[in-house]
Amino acid sequence: MKKMISLLVHNRPGVLSHVAGLITRRGYNVESIAAGLTENATRTRISLVVSGDEWELSQVTKQLSKLIDCIEARDIKYSEAVIGEVALVNLDVEPERRPEIMTLVNTFGMRIADLDNNTLILQVVGSTHLVDMILNGLAPYRIKTIARTGLVVLPSERCEKQEHFL
């Protein structure tokens, strides 16, 4: 099982160590972790995807809430939030094969982030499922490197009925 947690913490030095340390020592598994500043410079929002059995997952949010730096730890359902991730893919593509790539780029709304003689860096934005699918689709080309942000999650009152992805 997996679960998404949105964590609002004080933006203090060492806060990521406290979060990561807790996850390690309680034996939880982190699929992804993404942190960044918020509208309030004294606060950081951390989006976590944690996997484990039902019992483990029932504990992790309570343990995170207990961190002194934690202002709020919230379990996120897909229906309650805007969710998405960014992936950057560095492809090794000869110029003559670029048109094929461009078809994919246009179809999936990717962006070309960098272009060199034999190199193309694509930016993919979307759900984990979409990113996984695109990376699969790009597999026939030579993928040199990939960087993924992991899921970024923002709770929203408006997203009550349907799934919302970036």
Place this chain on the structure above:
Amino acid sequence: MKQFHDTDLSGARMIVSFLEKAGVKVVFGYPGGQIMPLYDAIYEAAFTHIITRHEQAAAHAADGYARATGRVGVVLATSGPGATNLVTGLATANMDSVPLVAITGQVPTVAIGNDTFQEADIYGITIPVTKYNYLVKKAIELPQVLAEAFYLASSGRPGAILIDVPKDVQNETLIPPEVGSVRLDGYNPDPVLDEVQIASFAAILTQSRRPVAYIGGGVTISGAENELFRLVTESDIPVVSTLMAKGSFPEEHELSLGLLGMHGAKYANLAIHESDLILALGARFDDRVVGDVNHFAPGAKIVHVDIDVAEIGKRVSTHLAVVGDLKRVLTRLLTLVTPIRRPEWLRQVVALKGKYPLLISAAGDLEGIKPQSVIRAIDEATCGEAIIVTDVGQHQMWAAQFIVSRKSRRFLSSGGLGTMGYGLPAALGAQVGCPESQVVLITGDGGFQMNIQELATIRENDLPVKIVIINNGCLGMVRQWQQFFFSRRYSQTIWKFNPNFAAIAQAYGIPGHTVDDPKEVTGAIQAMLAAPGPQLLDFKVVGEENVLPMIPSGGGQTDFYDA
């Protein structure tokens, strides 16, 4: 009156000034290069500084002081090895929810990260063993950090806090900012009580025919002894206790079943097994208490009251959880519960007590001194008035079984972490905090040697700690496990050499005697307690005695080893 904020102060003086204003009477510590500015400020501080002979002992002493008095213990150490030596003490205190503030020196901020002489990342090292910790980068942060640290250490579920202060921050001089009341967003040390849950609690209790109160350290921390006493005596609820709760319900009371768990009396564990309702009050279902979670109190509903929401459902699933300060919860509960007499259940429990009494094994004292008889003699001579401090191992469990505790804060022991070497420094800390009390350390020949150097601190401060060594010439608890579970292969548990502890004590200027005759046990203890100043008695006890009964690790409440 001198105004705190109208003059420039160095970071070091800010720390001293804060500790003085916070009412700190004593700190424990050990100086070194990177904490010299703070020690210079301490030269004229209003509080006492006790220098131990090892930083680990300073941390345990501050812990013993905190457990005995209920006040925040304070410990100081230098950077690098000084700070790393505190780690065991911090972990010990934090595991048992003891309020402790450690202040460490650190290399100057510009030197951090350069593998500077005596540099260790104590901030990073102590994240897992503290409630919270700080690395202070500027002196202007110090007043706020200190105020937060004391607040965090002592509020909610108490714990250990570390503040790492680089040398240049100790030296930096400025007008200290004023600090208002501390408030931390997201930190809620006193949760609002849920009236519905408390009403459900009352209803479940009223319906119960065979309730048992399972009490933990939370009773003492919250100061809920009187409310607990009223609840269980008015409603005929037998009480089983963890090591941390010893004495928070008087163990000589007929409702007390003493310790539960691995080395609890058989009747205590059987009462749990036969109960229909467990009231878990400020306890955390530790593995040494519960054993096999699937066989714990199979016929019972569980109501769990704890201030720490993360303890709810951590080990066992509960039927009802009440999150909040135990004293407040019980006070509210008492207004909702109609006292019920449960004579049939009490008869059943009394029958269990009669059928499976806690005994010193039958062979008696023929082949030598039984360790349990030494502890019983201490109990009889002190009548519940002394502060009993233990180390860790067999003697600790015998003390838990045979010392009849009557009040909170009179049985100090490393419960969660099980730290050998805790006893001697904790005893000296307790004696510093309670100079009028009789402090008796019950220790083993293993744990005693882990911080034996503290005899010097005891002598230097003329602390009248009475030291009793249960000397079985081996690491008894591990030896016992080897006997039961490793086919008597006594790997590295039986010393080939032990020193003469009485002579060591004498070399430290502390009267010490060896006792090996069973007939001399009672007299020796009475003489020791009557004598002034620190005293040491080394009891040579039979080597192969076991702590019984015993439920093997992970066993169910009825899986006893008892012979």
